[in-house]
Amino acid sequence: MHPDRRGRSRVRNLALPLDAVTDAGFRALPDEAPLAMPVQSLSEAPPRGGRPASEPRGIVFRRLFVIGGAVAMTLAGGEKMYFVFNSNGPSILGILVLLLFVTLFAWVALAFMSSLGGFIAAMSGGGWRFGITQDGPLPELTGHTALLMPTYNESPARVMAGLEAMDESLIATGRGAHFTTFILSDTTNPDIWIAEEAAFLALRQRTGGETRIFYRRRAKNIERKAGNIAEWVRRFGGAYPQMITLDADSLMDGATIVRLAAAMEQNPGVGLIQTLPVIVNGETLFARMQQFAGRVYGPLIAQGITWWHGSEGNYWGHNAIIRTRAFAEQAGLPHLRGRKPFSGPVLSHDFVEAALMRRGGWAIHMIPALGGSFEESPPSLTDVAVRDRRWCQGNLQHVGVLPACGLNWVSRLHLLMGIGSYVTAPLWLCFLLAGVLISLQSRFVQPSYFGTTKSLFPRWPQVDPVLAKWVFIGTMAVLLAPKVFAYILLLFNGPLRRGCGGAGRAFLSLLLETLLGALVAPVAMLIQTSGVIQILSGRDSGWNVQNRDGDHVPFRIVWRQYWRYMLFGIVLAVAAYAVSPALFLWMTPVLLGLVLAVPMEMITASRSIGLALRRLGLLQIVEEHRPPTVMQRATAAHEVLRRQHAESGVARLLGSRRLMEHHRAMLPPPRRPGHDPIDAPLLVGLTKLQEATSLQAALSALSTSETAAVLGSAEGLDRLVALNVDCQTAPAAASR
Structure with a gap:
């Protein structure tokens, strides 16, 4: 959304076709500016x-x-x-x-x-x-600040909507040239991953942010969010005196x-x-x-x-x-x-x-x-x-x-x-x-009033x-x-x-x-x-x-999660009342919360x-x-x-030539034999693709981790494209 000539706000066309992107010199990331980040001793x-x-x-x-x-x-x-x-x-x-x-x-x-x-x-x-x-x-401002958005299997719509609003707000201040946004993905779900890439490209297209909005996905989310931020610091931190850390809902x-x-x-x-x-x-x-x-x-x-x-x-x-x-x-x-x-x-x-x-x-x-x-x-x-x-x-x-x-x-x-x-x-x-x-x-x-010691008073x-x-x-x-x-x-x-x-x-x-x-x-x-x-x-x-x-x-799910708290509350209430009505009254605030656990969860x-x-x-x-x-x-x-x-990540990727080109450009470097660890999901996924006779059979055979590994491999993408071509040519050959 941005102001029109009359000062009102209008929503940008957020559904521009991705194939309208025509950037020939596409770069998902800027030049690296390494900064040492040694591990600290406790x-x-x-x-x-x-x-x-x-x-x-x-x-x-x-x-x-x-x-x-x-x-x-x-x-x-x-x-x-x-x-x-x-x-x-x-x-x-x-x-x-x-x-x-x-x-x-x-x-x-x-x-x-x-x-x-x-x-x-x-x-x-x-x-x-x-x-x-x-x-x-x-x-x-004199320096440059990076806005870091780490994301892990989050809704791309939520992430990109927030980033677009912040980008527009920064531009409106007249200080937008001092800020660069990085989307740092640790996403493991292949469908969300491809949706992230498509949403990132569309965000750039809407905002003209080719030089200030960047995207990087880690193939291995080592050390979770802390590792995600640290990896960015070691690769790009030297170019940015300050960084602002965000969450997906920030x-x-x-x-x-x-x-x-x-x-x-x-x-x-x-x-x-x-x-x-x-x-x-x-x-x-x-x-x-x-x-x-x-x-x-x-x-x-x-x-x-x-x-x-x-x-x-x-x-x-x-x-x-x-x-x-x-x-x-x-x-x-x-x-x-x-x-x-x-x-x-x-x-x-x-x-x-x-x-x-x-x-x-x-x-x-x-x-x-x-x-x-x-x-x-x-x-x-x-x-x-x-x-x-x-x-x-x-x-x-x-x-x-x-x-x-x-x-x-x-x-x-x-x-x-x-x-x-x-x-x-x-x-x-x-x-x-x-x-x-x-x-x-x-x-x-039964109390022992005098105990073992002699005393005139109990x-x-x-x-x-x-x-x-x-x-x-x-x-x-x-x-x-x-x-x-x-x-x-x-x-x-x-x-x-x-x-x-x-x-x-x-x-x-x-x-x-x-x-x-x-x-x-x-x-x-x-x-x-x-x-x-x-x-x-x-x-x-x-x-x-x-x-x-x-x-x-649904009630059945809430019941399955909270019935034990209700039961504990009922048992505790019965025990308290059996001991003393006064104790029961004192414990009423706690007992009510436990006995009403299921309806309270439904209501709240x-x-x-x-x-x-x-x-x-x-x-x-x-x-x-x-x-x-x-x-x-x-x-x-x-x-x-x-x-x-x-739609599924594979279908979306195979259905858009531009998205496939940009996806390939964002792939991490291939594994270095003898240096990088063996990627077991990738090996299994490539084997399944080699043995598959159709794209549908291949996709049904791959697990989530194997699909993500294949989509992160140039060899896996080539095999998926080949299976897709075979799938499209088979009906034509049969009709002849």
């Missing part, structure tokens, strides 16, 4: 750098405020909890519950203090911004990209700047809950961690700008040692890359106040679980990175918090079950219900306080308040998100606990394709319910009320591109 640290020039003043006092406050809150809460269960002396179960409570409450208290710091910073107008503002004039406004590039140019000691991506385009109820929470609570949380992390920030893997030289010097990831699944390539690479870059002396920052950065949410709890299963393994891997030499203590805290984000799920479950055991003990076990092993009530209320207040802080900030932010439907609708949305989130939380806890147990038992997570579109899920995964709430103005965000131009353009392009006819 046992030896580089020389320490000095204090970053970009570190904010008073950072020591901010950290004392946050961490000291969390420690004080945890000690106070732990003391109260001790007297809840151990008022008449310690017991084994009482001490166990205390230890679990202290661990979990420390986690909650740190989040509370960080949010409080963010609230203070937001109310005072503070924040690290490099002196640039959202609405000021765009700065001039979208960034051109002005935001320009401001990030200028900030890197003006601050040579900064290695990475992370933006705060806003979740958009949610249609299912679950996705809309996520995007409302991210839009209302997210800035407060991000402001808080920015306030006290300072130059020891973190990296979230996308929608961030990175100094290429700093990344190449410090972020070469080693393979982790040990037993599977903790060994091997680093899966959650972003945290580790940020830690290594900071170890090397480079500052890592976040700018939550800079808008124009967007992403999307998985449409359901099931899709979140699929993604989290991989993240869980990656974060647990960080146990092997924690003792690395030379890491800044804040970087170690990032890694520890990443581990804790998944370990806390089984800890919450243990805390819950330990409470049930204490109730069982007090209900059915030791009554009782729970203090009044104190327990106040500890519960206090814990809930600490948990919910960040949402209250966020709502107060919303009231003072006119555009945000209006974009969320006004103060009243925003408050109702907050209540709805909190209620539904509380019902979903117990199931999410069990899913994460199951993932942790599977990983600790040695089961690898694999590399699953992320579902980004909300589709109706529903697009119709989500859209109905949007029509009522609930769970609404600013970007729906007034969509940014880049988002409108991406949405319009995606709607057109995804409706185009899809």
Whole structure:
């Protein structure tokens, strides 16, 4: 979409025939500019750098405020909890519950203090911004920045629509000549691969981007996304001082990209700047809950961690700008040692890359106040679980990175918090079950009042219900306080308040998100606990394709996935009620979420319910009320591109001479005997092609990996073309 002469927007012809391409000097990639990226050692640290020039003043006092406050809150809460269960002396179960409570409450208290710091910073107008503002004039640029779009079996329509919108937005800034886009494919599905190539060629044709939009597919996706980025750095990184990493659902406004590039140019000691991506385009109820929470609570949380992390920030893997030289010097990831699944390539690479870059002396920052950065949410709890299963393994891997030499203590805290984000799920479950055991003990076990020691007074092993009530209320207040802080900030932010439907609708949305989130939380806890147990038992997570579109899920599938959580909830409810009606009432929030697991998944995964709430103005965000131009353009392009006819990769390739020519031009160099490993799928695929008597027989005999290998081989393509010719000439010969 681009403006016409009257200033309106019109959609480009997104369905131009590929055979209209007439570029004789076709090049899918620019000249290589190699940049060394050595693998880093975790046992030896580089020389320490000095204090970053970009570190904010008073950072020591901010950290004392946050961490000291969390420690004080945890000690106070732990003391109260001790007297809840151990008022008449310690017991084994009482001490166990205390230890679990202290661990979990420390986690909650740190989040509370960080949010409080963010609230203070937001109310005072503070924040690290490099002196640039959202609405000021765009700065001039001197260097060149690469936009990297790694993709793995993603929808080409989604990827190309977003890239086209960003390309147009950059051109509109007048700084487009300073940016080059690379589509870095790790796709293994042959149909998606060929569709990617066709979409890339069509994108170039529509945008005139032959010199600024490039495509590369790796035949072997070694080390996944981290390896994909590292391969680009080693081949092309020398020509681009900065790079912006994206995800398939990433979208960034051109002005935001320009401001990030200028900030890197003006601050040579900064290695990475992370933006705060806003979740958009949610249609299912679950996705809309996520995007409302991210839009209302997210800035407060991000402001808080920015306030006290300072130059020891973190990296979230996308929608961030990175100094290429700093990344190449410090972020070469080693393979982790040990037993599977903790060994091997680093899966959650972003945290580790940020830690290594900071170890090397480079500052890592976040700018939550800079808008124009967007992403999307998985449409359901099931899709979140699929993604989290991989993240869980990656974060647990960080146990092997924690003792690395030379890491800044804040970087170690990032890694520890990443581990804790998944370990806390089984800890919450243990805390819950330990409470049930204490109730069982007090209900059915005959107490020993005097024990083995002589005493004039018995030791009554009782729970203090009044104190327990106040500890519960206090814990809930600490948990919910960040949402209250966020709502107060919303009231003072006119555009945000209006974009969320006004103060009243925003408050109702907050209540709805909190209620539904509380019902979903117990199931999410069990899913994460199951993932942790599977990983600790040695089961690898694999590399699953992320579902980004909300589709109706049949009841039988939801039932098959969630019936066990319902059963667990029913058993737990019966046991709690048998022990004590009071215990049953205390556990009602958890029990409801478990017993309603199946209907809650059906409801939250529903697009119709989500859209109905949007029509009522609930769970609404600013970007729906007034969509940014880049988002409108991406949405319009995606709607057109995804409706185009899809056919198999082989049929599409054999049916277009131009596509075949360009595909051949993009093939990797042939295998070097004696140097490169033997490609077993290719050998098997070529053998099957040699034995096949028809194209249909050949295609039915090839597996997915063999088809991809054959399509990546000049010899395999020649054989497919020959079979296709035979298929076309046979009917003609028969008619004669």
